[in-house]
Amino acid sequence: MHPVIGRLREHGIRPTPQRVVVARRVLDSKAHPSAEDVLNAVRRDSPLISRASVYNALKLFVRKGLLEKRPLRDGRHVYDPIVEPHHHLIDERSGRIYDIPRGLCRVRLTKPLPGFEVRGIQVVLKGRKTT
Amino acid sequence: MHPVIGRLREHGIRPTPQRVVVARRVLDSKAHPSAEDVLNAVRRDSPLISRASVYNALKLFVRKGLLEKRPLRDGRHVYDPIVEPHHHLIDERSGRIYDIPRGLCRVRLTKPLPGFEVRGIQVVLKGRKTT
DNA sequence: CCTTCTATTTAGACGATGTCTAAATATAGG
DNA sequence: CCTATATTTAGACATCGTCTAAATAGAAGG
Numbered sequence: 355m356h357p358v359i360g361r362l363r364e365h366g367i368r369p370t371p372q373r374v375v376v377a378r379r380v381l382d383s384k385a386h387p388s389a390e391d392v393l394n395a396v397r398r399d400s401p402l403i404s405r406a407s408v409y410n411a412l413k414l415f416v417r418k419g420l421l422e423k424r425p426l427r428d429g430r431h432v433y434d435p436i437v438e439p440h441h442h443l444i445d446e447r448s449g450r451i452y453d454i455p456r457g458l459c460r461v462r463l464t465k466p467l468p469g470f471e472v473r474g475i476q477v478v479l480k481g482r483k484t485t
Numbered sequence: 486m487h488p489v490i491g492r493l494r495e496h497g498i499r500p501t502p503q504r505v506v507v508a509r510r511v512l513d514s515k516a517h518p519s520a521e522d523v524l525n526a527v528r529r530d531s532p533l534i535s536r537a538s539v540y541n542a543l544k545l546f547v548r549k550g551l552l553e554k555r556p557l558r559d560g561r562h563v564y565d566p567i568v569e570p571h572h573h574l575i576d577e578r579s580g581r582i583y584d585i586p587r588g589l590c591r592v593r594l595t596k597p598l599p600g601f602e603v604r605g606i607q608v609v610l611k612g613r614k615t616t
Numbered sequence: 617c618c619t620t621c622t623a624t625t626t627a628g629a630c631g632a633t634g635t636c637t638a639a640a641t642a643t644a645g646g
Numbered sequence: 647c648c649t650a651t652a653t654t655t656a657g658a659c660a661t662c663g664t665c666t667a668a669a670t671a672g673a674a675g676g
Contacts, residue, residue, distance in 0.1 A: 430560030469616035
């Protein structure tokens, strides 16, 4: 039995064959793959798996807490007339984006990052309007 | 003369009619519009403007420092098997994503955000590998 | 004003990404 | 075994951004 089957069950996910191959590809990955990356990788071993099954599996895994989905790939943008550095606040429910002035939110690196020149910091808070 | 014409010229942008209507829509916006938002808004006044002109104008404005482009819209994601909170580092040249442990980077709100319940903080550093 | 060279706009095709649906298939529980 | 439910599948569809080749506009020089 694949070790991932246990992890799927722990999270209340029925381990169908399709889900197992998706989980095997993504769970031990350090590469932060996109859905299409996973689809292509999985199809090398299981050429008959459908696009929708991979997307369904990934969505389910996120809902069950096995994975996190992160918007880290270039693709969909908004345009901001405020070019000075500042941060942003996104309301989960409406998707609305608010500005946070630089002074309201401080970011500090406790150690330098060797071998990397930092050229920009973007902080995004997610949450819900309560009023 | 539209006030935006001056701002375009200040940034070394020739103020064509198409660019002026795009600039008018986006420069005074608080709404963080996407390119498609801008296209749709602009077409209400200038139905004949082409999709490519709007995209070209936005890209030019960013290159000239009039706007910033920010990846704040849901759309393209990666999947991360590390579900514990941590931050990320993106190499501008390769697009590669690296993990930053929570302890290496601290975020602090200097004042609370009234009317908003924060449910997640995402810090993304952009820069370049130097080694 | 005319010509010429360059910049810009345009329509439309294209690729990538993600969602949805209806039909087929598999599985679980009685 | 039968039935109800879950899952998979192919394919259509929508959105977003890029690209290209042809048309147009504008600037610069005579």
